Amino acid sequence: xxxxxxxxxxxxxxxxxxxxxxxxxxxxxxxxxxxxxxxxxxxxxxxxxxxxxxxxxxxxxxxxxxxxxxxxxxxxxxxxxxxxxxxxxxxxxxxxxxxxxxxxxxxxxxxxxxxxxxxxxxxxxxxxxxxxxxxxxxxxxxxxxxxxxxxxxxxxxxxxxxxxxxxxxxxxxxxxxxxxxxxxxxxxxxxxxxxxxxxxxxxxxxxxxxxxxxxxxxxxxxxxxxxxxxxxxxxxxxxxxxxxxxxxxxxxxxxxxxxxxxxxxxxxxxxxxxxxxxxxxxxxxxxxxxxxxxxxxxxxxxxxxxxxxxxxxxxxxxxxxxxxxxx
Amino acid sequence: xxxxxxxxxxxxxxxxxxxxxxxxxxxxxxxxxxxxxxxxxxxxxxxxxxxxxxxxxxxxxxxxxxxxxxxxxxxxxxxxxxxxxxxxxxxxxxxxxxxxxxxxxxxxxxxxxxxxxxxxxxxxxxxxxxxxxxxxxxxxxxxxxxxxxxxxxxxxxxxxxxxxxxxxxxxxxxxxxxxxxxxxxxxxxxxxxxxxxxxxxxxxxxxxxxxxxxxxxxxxxxxxxxxxxxxxxxxxxxxxxxxxxxxxxxxxxxxxxxxxxxxxxxxxxxxxxxxxxxxxxxxxxxxxxxxxxxxxxxxxxxxxxxxxxxxxxxxxxxxxxxxxxxxxxxxxxxxxxxxxxxxxxxxxxxxxxxxxxxxxxxxxxxxxxxxxxxxxxx
Numbered sequence: 001x002x003x004x005x006x007x008x009x010x011x012x013x014x015x016x017x018x019x020x021x022x023x024x025x026x027x028x029x030x031x032x033x034x035x036x037x038x039x040x041x042x043x044x045x046x047x048x049x050x051x052x053x054x055x056x057x058x059x060x061x062x063x064x065x066x067x068x069x070x071x072x073x074x075x076x077x078x079x080x081x082x083x084x085x086x087x088x089x090x091x092x093x094x095x096x097x098x099x100x101x102x103x104x105x106x107x108x109x110x111x112x113x114x115x116x117x118x119x120x121x122x123x124x125x126x127x128x129x130x131x132x133x134x135x136x137x138x139x140x141x142x143x144x145x146x147x148x149x150x151x152x153x154x155x156x157x158x159x160x161x162x163x164x165x166x167x168x169x170x171x172x173x174x175x176x177x178x179x180x181x182x183x184x185x186x187x188x189x190x191x192x193x194x195x196x197x198x199x200x201x202x203x204x205x206x207x208x209x210x211x212x213x214x215x216x217x218x219x220x221x222x223x224x225x226x227x228x229x230x231x232x233x234x235x236x237x238x239x240x241x242x243x244x245x246x247x248x249x250x251x252x253x254x255x256x257x258x259x260x261x262x263x264x265x266x267x268x269x270x271x272x273x274x275x276x277x278x279x280x281x282x283x284x285x286x287x288x289x290x291x292x293x294x295x296x297x298x299x300x301x302x303x304x305x306x307x308x309x310x311x312x313x314x315x316x317x318x319x320x321x322x323x324x325x326x327x
Numbered sequence: 328x329x330x331x332x333x334x335x336x337x338x339x340x341x342x343x344x345x346x347x348x349x350x351x352x353x354x355x356x357x358x359x360x361x362x363x364x365x366x367x368x369x370x371x372x373x374x375x376x377x378x379x380x381x382x383x384x385x386x387x388x389x390x391x392x393x394x395x396x397x398x399x400x401x402x403x404x405x406x407x408x409x410x411x412x413x414x415x416x417x418x419x420x421x422x423x424x425x426x427x428x429x430x431x432x433x434x435x436x437x438x439x440x441x442x443x444x445x446x447x448x449x450x451x452x453x454x455x456x457x458x459x460x461x462x463x464x465x466x467x468x469x470x471x472x473x474x475x476x477x478x479x480x481x482x483x484x485x486x487x488x489x490x491x492x493x494x495x496x497x498x499x500x501x502x503x504x505x506x507x508x509x510x511x512x513x514x515x516x517x518x519x520x521x522x523x524x525x526x527x528x529x530x531x532x533x534x535x536x537x538x539x540x541x542x543x544x545x546x547x548x549x550x551x552x553x554x555x556x557x558x559x560x561x562x563x564x565x566x567x568x569x570x571x572x573x574x575x576x577x578x579x580x581x582x583x584x585x586x587x588x589x590x591x592x593x594x595x596x597x598x599x600x601x602x603x604x605x606x607x608x609x610x611x612x613x614x615x616x617x618x619x620x621x622x623x624x625x626x627x628x629x630x631x632x633x634x635x636x637x638x639x640x641x642x643x644x645x646x647x648x649x650x651x652x653x654x655x656x657x658x659x660x661x662x663x664x665x666x667x668x669x670x671x672x673x674x675x676x677x678x679x680x681x682x683x684x685x686x687x688x689x690x691x692x693x694x695x696x697x698x699x700x701x702x703x704x705x
Contacts, residue, residue, distance in 0.1 A: 063501075065536070069506045104483075105481065
């Protein structure tokens with residue numbers, strides 16, 4: 001076991017998979033000579049050369065489509081979006097090409113591509129650079145959507161995503177790149193897609209958190225324990241396919257749910273989880289599912305407003321107290 | 328080579344739907360075809376084609392003619408089936424453009440790659456897909472090449488390196504660039520051909536792709552099938568510079584303008600581009616000027632061009648021109664032509680029978696092949 005940062009974990013995952021399979025290559029803006037805008041691809045150019053680590057022009061639609069084409073003939077591209085805000089330019093290729101190629105050809109192609117990069121808020125980068133797009137991508141059959149919250153999850157899931165034969169939207173979080181955690185040794189450490197993780201066991205309330213809100217939920221759980229409330233924290237890790245079974249098993253145990261997410265509430269992943277909980281575990285709920293989401297506003301620049309726009313430990317604590325009818 | 332001029336649409340008065348600033352195209356004397364000039368140009372090209380016939384073996388020439396006739400009769404049959412309600416949705420016919428698919432693809436090796444747009448029936452047939460599986464796909468049957476799940480716009484054959492069949496205008500252009508990237512990555516020498524219409528040239532994806540291809544020296548051949556109308560909008564109403572082959576200049580890329588009604592001129596230009604791709608890894612842009620005799624799709628009422636304009640282009644029907652020249656050079660006689668027509672008729676009729684008899688896809692097929700590694704239904 002080693003304690004490494006999220007950024008190092010992602011770097012290791014790519015490095016190991018590029019060694020393992022010659023067909024894996026990385027392309028994106030500043031991934032090579034600049035060592036990565038967020039240093040996630042540091043050292044890869046030196047190790048693998050410019051054939052396999054490719055600096056692209058600022059041309060998202062073009063290089064996303066290029067990646068899909070390369071995947072059609074058997075390469076395994078990792079396409080990095082400097083942030084997922086810029087992936088919006090590439091959505092035609094992600095949704096109309098990557099997600100649909102297999103289906104509309106009657107199964108003739110597989111598209112083993114990974115689109116990865118940071119998603120969601122950063123530090124005061126304002127509305128165009130702070131969008132959380134997981135529910136957009138999770139909407140489409142044909143895509144898989146992954147959101148790790150720890151270095152171990154990041155490494156194991158990215159390796160699995162690269163080996164997966166379908167298009168995977170791999171959503172990281174810039175604010176978490178420096179977070180440290182224990183990561184098992186060995187190049188065969190994989191975490192399967194579609195499996196949620198119980199990050200903390202509890203019996204009074206379930207908090208379903210993902211990415212940025214997982215460490216917040218865990219801190220909130222510690223706070224709440226002092227207040228006599230036992231919180232179970234579930235991290236789906238994969239959004240599509242969603243491991244609803246793990247969530248439902250938890251709901252059956254605690255009867256109360258808070259979904260903590262930095263994305264907007266309307267049409268978000270929290271809405272999906274709420275609907276599925278209602279469908280599968282209605283009779284087990286002692287309170288309505290509470291969604292604690294990002295504010296329904298574009299992300300402002302001012303530090304105080306940005307703080308108001310995002311879930312934090314205090315608000316998660318209050319939400320749990322609300323569904324447990326303590327307040 | 329002088330541009331073929333286009334007979335203008337009916338003159339419009341300024342009050343009719345003029346967009347801000349530029350008036351909608353009015354009759355311009357310079358736009359009118361000068362019949363004498365045109366006839367002279369046609370005769371020159373006839374002469375050139377006859378010379379080229381001497382350089383190509385008989386088997387290849389006859390195969391090319393067969394393919395052109397096959398596309399023509401298949402498309403006519405598809406139009407008929409569409410009006411009978413056997414084909415739903417969109418059906419974009421290739422009638423008039425046969426020389427482009429046939430000429431270009433005749434210059435390829437079996438391991439080269441091909442992408443095109445939704446006007447893909449012709450390319451599919453020339454790539455060697457059987458009329459049976461193509462017609463069955465149009466009918467939405469299980470025996471279709473895409474299992475009935477793609478339809479007219481999404482014909483594919485992975486084994487034959489026919490990579491579709493794409494519905495978003497210009498969507499195939501970055502994909503083709505990626506396949507060229509992959510062949511270079513692997514150190515192999517396949518060429519990748521990417522077909523699109525002239526209207527696609529205005530999409531950002533076109534520009535992004537050409538830039539990357541020239542920057543990274545990718546063996547991709549971008550082929551603009553300029554049939555002069557993007558649905559109902561003529562080239563001149565959509566492009567500030569309507570010379571498509573000039574679009575490559577901004578990227579430092581080689582380009583050529585080709586007469587798309589001359590199947591051998593198309594073949595020769597493609598051979599040059601393929602050579603450049605294989606040996607130098609350099610991309611090319613070919614503007615192949617052609618004309619579609621039918622509408623943009625089966626639902627096109629065709630108000631944007633005159634009957635006279637269509638008929639003028641039909642005088643240079645690429646099949647008629649080629650057939651006449653082959654006869655002139657003694658490669659083909661009436662018997663030979665009849666035999667080709669009979670063979671094609673039989674194949675096309677058989678394809679309809681096959682499609683009619685093929686079952687609809689099973690209900691479970693709604694949920695198959697969404698993922699290569701299936702997931703539980705969400």
